[in-house]
Amino acid sequence: MAQQTRVRSLDDPDVFVESPATIYDAVPPYPPRTEREAEFYHLRDGEMLINLGPQHPSTHGVLRVVLKIDGERVVDLDPVIGYLHRGVEKICENGTWHHAISNCDPLEYVASMFSEAMPVLACEKLLDLQVPRRAEYIRVLAWELNRIASHALFMGWLSLDLGGLTPILYGFIERDEIVEMLNALTGQRVLFNYLRIGGVNGDLNHDFMSRLGDWMSHAAEQVENQTKLINENEIFVGRTRGLGVVDRATALRMCATGPVLRATGIPYDIRRAHPYSVYNELEFDVPTREEGDSYARYLVHVDEIKQSIHIIDQVLHQMPDGTVMAKIPRWIRPRPGRAWVSIESPRGQYGAYVMSDGSDHPFRMRIRDPSFFNLSLVGHLMPGNLIADTMAIMASLDPVMGGIDK
Amino acid sequence: MEMRRRSDDDQPNEARERVARAREADELTPSASARTEDPVQMASDQPSAQPGALKLAADRAVVEPIVVPNMVWTSANPIAYGGGSTPPAITHLRELEEEDKSDNGRWGRFDIIPTKSDYVLDLIRLNSLWPLLSGLACCAIEMMSAATSKNDMDRFGMFPFRASPRQADVLIAAGTLTTKMAGPFLRLWEQMPEPKWSVAMGDCTTSGGRYKRSYSTVEGIDRIMPVDVYVPGCPPRPEGLIYGMMKLQQLIRERRGQWAERAVGPTVPQGI
Ligand code: SF4
Numbered sequence: 001m002a003q004q005t006r007v008r009s010l011d012d013p014d015v016f017v018e019s020p021a022t023i024y025d026a027v028p029p030y031p032p033r034t035e036r037e038a039e040f041y042h043l044r045d046g047e048m049l050i051n052l053g054p055q056h057p058s059t060h061g062v063l064r065v066v067l068k069i070d071g072e073r074v075v076d077l078d079p080v081i082g083y084l085h086r087g088v089e090k091i092c093e094n095g096t097w098h099h100a101i102s103n104c105d106p107l108e109y110v111a112s113m114f115s116e117a118m119p120v121l122a123c124e125k126l127l128d129l130q131v132p133r134r135a136e137y138i139r140v141l142a143w144e145l146n147r148i149a150s151h152a153l154f155m156g157w158l159s160l161d162l163g164g165l166t167p168i169l170y171g172f173i174e175r176d177e178i179v180e181m182l183n184a185l186t187g188q189r190v191l192f193n194y195l196r197i198g199g200v201n202g203d204l205n206h207d208f209m210s211r212l213g214d215w216m217s218h219a220a221e222q223v224e225n226q227t228k229l230i231n232e233n234e235i236f237v238g239r240t241r242g243l244g245v246v247d248r249a250t251a252l253r254m255c256a257t258g259p260v261l262r263a264t265g266i267p268y269d270i271r272r273a274h275p276y277s278v279y280n281e282l283e284f285d286v287p288t289r290e291e292g293d294s295y296a297r298y299l300v301h302v303d304e305i306k307q308s309i310h311i312i313d314q315v316l317h318q319m320p321d322g323t324v325m326a327k328i329p330r331w332i333r334p335r336p337g338r339a340w341v342s343i344e345s346p347r348g349q350y351g352a353y354v355m356s357d358g359s360d361h362p363f364r365m366r367i368r369d370p371s372f373f374n375l376s377l378v379g380h381l382m383p384g385n386l387i388a389d390t391m392a393i394m395a396s397l398d399p400v401m402g403g404i405d406k
Numbered sequence: 407m408e409m410r411r412r413s414d415d416d417q418p419n420e421a422r423e424r425v426a427r428a429r430e431a432d433e434l435t436p437s438a439s440a441r442t443e444d445p446v447q448m449a450s451d452q453p454s455a456q457p458g459a460l461k462l463a464a465d466r467a468v469v470e471p472i473v474v475p476n477m478v479w480t481s482a483n484p485i486a487y488g489g490g491s492t493p494p495a496i497t498h499l500r501e502l503e504e505e506d507k508s509d510n511g512r513w514g515r516f517d518i519i520p521t522k523s524d525y526v527l528d529l530i531r532l533n534s535l536w537p538l539l540s541g542l543a544c545c546a547i548e549m550m551s552a553a554t555s556k557n558d559m560d561r562f563g564m565f566p567f568r569a570s571p572r573q574a575d576v577l578i579a580a581g582t583l584t585t586k587m588a589g590p591f592l593r594l595w596e597q598m599p600e601p602k603w604s605v606a607m608g609d610c611t612t613s614g615g616r617y618k619r620s621y622s623t624v625e626g627i628d629r630i631m632p633v634d635v636y637v638p639g640c641p642p643r644p645e646g647l648i649y650g651m652m653k654l655q656q657l658i659r660e661r662r663g664q665w666a667e668r669a670v671g672p673t674v675p676q677g678i
Pocket of ligand 1: 106190191543544545580581582607608609610611615616639640641
């Protein structure tokens with residue numbers, strides 16, 4: 001990827017633009033570096049390469065996929081990532097632990113309450129900190145609300161990529177209602193920056209609670225309405241059922257987690273398997289499906305929304321009194337050591353492996369993003385399908401490029 | 407002034423007479439033909455005894471208002487266009503230019519609209535800005551939120567998000583621009599047909615924002631392409647984006663007909 005070319009700008013022929021040549025051509029300008037590359041870029045009769053992305057409405061960001069097609073069938077594909085590499089892990093090393101919270105926010109930008117939890121939970125683990133129970137409950141409340149917002153968007157996006165424009169409007173109604181609620185709580189709509197080491201930033205307030213009450217009164221109904229629209233839609237079912245089937249062995253081997261794994265029938269949920277926060281005090285099911293296709297993944301998302309509403313209901317009933325921040329010094333220096341934390345994000349296991357050298361900033365922070373592992377399934381799912389179905393498969397894996405490229 | 411005089415009922419006929427008189431005067435003037443024969447000889451070069459030097463004044467006086475009678479269109483509601491039966495007082499383009507030019511939709515008061523086509527077309531363009539659907543990162547979520555149910559951008563004439571740069575007017579740069587994406591993104595901008603505008607949404611695209619000190623991001627898209635409106639915020643609220651787009655509409659309205667003169671094309675510093 002090191003080779004760069006200079007091309008003339010179209011607007012001003014005197015200006016040269018420096019950019020990787022690979023963007024203009026599906027074929028890279030350098031000779032193949034691996035056997036796999038040599039095989040991929042060698043075209044047999046009737047095959048051709050096309051670029052999907054990096055700007056494409058259904059790649060959910062800036063993913064680029066080089067498709068090798070034979071007629072309408074995809075023969076092979078080569079995803080190219082890194083178009084959104086912002087160097088988050090490196091930036092986190094240069095700031096203090098507090099800075100890391102807001103720097104991790106944009107990783108999973110559809111549900112950033114989860115990615116910002118990474119440095120928080122890791123630092124608390126290294127500090128052996130006891131977080132006040134009220135703060136834990138508020139965290140769970142915020143997480144579950146954010147999960148619903150993310151899933152509502154997923155349902156809209158999936159049908160948007162299949163060509164149905166209406167469900168995204170419903171999805172955004174739900175999502176906007178929730179993020180406005182979280183805005184009242186945190187002051188931000190997308191990158192909340194709400195969790196703090198040792199608690200959360202600010203107690204529940206009246207504005208938030210009244211909005212939450214409003215929303216809870218019609219949440220279940222709204223989900224019903226939205227699912228009624230697409231659940232049994234003939235076109236939707238016809239285009240997703242039996243498409244992109246992942247079997248259990250492949251899903252496990254490729255480290256898929258979250259709804260992708262649960263759609264194959266494995267009830268693996270970090271909230272249940274390795275309970276963190278106060279999830280072991282709450283009652284909820286882990287919805288699974290057996291088929292492992294796009295439609296099953298969609299149904300798992302729908303069921304998870306219902307479970308999340310159930311969890312929020314319990315949290316509101318069991319919410320304890322007390323403070324929302326532990327007493328910690330402002331200057332945080334965790335003990336030297338390593339910590340692994342992981343939580344269940346809407347896309348699967350969100351984890352971080354963090355090293356501390358005893359100073360006030362993380363020495364190294366490695367983030368495990370579920371979208372990356374889920375997306376790597378496309379190599380197994382796409383070949384043999386029609387080009388139009390690649391969208392349905394990719395959307396059902398629900399990748400977020402912010403986390404994949406970091 | 408004679409030209410401002412309210413003429414009575416058969417104004418078009420009078421106008422034709424004036425045009426005819428002007429033509430006569432033109433033909434009778436010897437200076438016109440003399441000057442075309444020898445363009446090097448200016449009036450000031452001639453000694454004052456030369457007859458051609460003084461005739462220039464007559465030449466200038468010939469420029470009478472050109473009145474094109476309105477034979478194509480009559481207003482359905484004459485009251486709305488300055489009182490119906492009374493013909494327009496202004497008959498000259500120059501006077502029309504001094505008139506009120508606010509967009510009150512009453513240009514039809516006059517028989518002609520003296521304008522460049524872009525002057526009118528920009529009015530149309532600014533009321534149907536087609537943005538390019540190209541989200542880069544987190545800001546794209548808010549961009550989509552601005553386009554959907556709750557904050558319906560459609561109301562302000564900026565809806566159909568086009569997926570192809572060839573059909574788009576506005577590039578909303580929503581998200582972090584990394585060095586790897588800079589080339590394709592510039593390519594998108596160059597593929598858009600003129601006239602085109604760009605809006606930098608979010609801190610990342612206005613100045614680098616929270617990734618200013620990252621090794622892999624472009625600190626503001628104005629390093630690689632011209633920007634018309636900056637919408638700061640991380641991310642800006644959808645209302646913020648809509649406000650920015652309305653500012654863009656205002657900008658187009660104020661500069662309408664002049665977009666061709668603005669600087670286009672990237673100015674890429676070395677090394678990005
Ligand atoms: S400005 Fe903020 S919200 Fe927008 S892309 Fe940059 S980090 Fe994301």
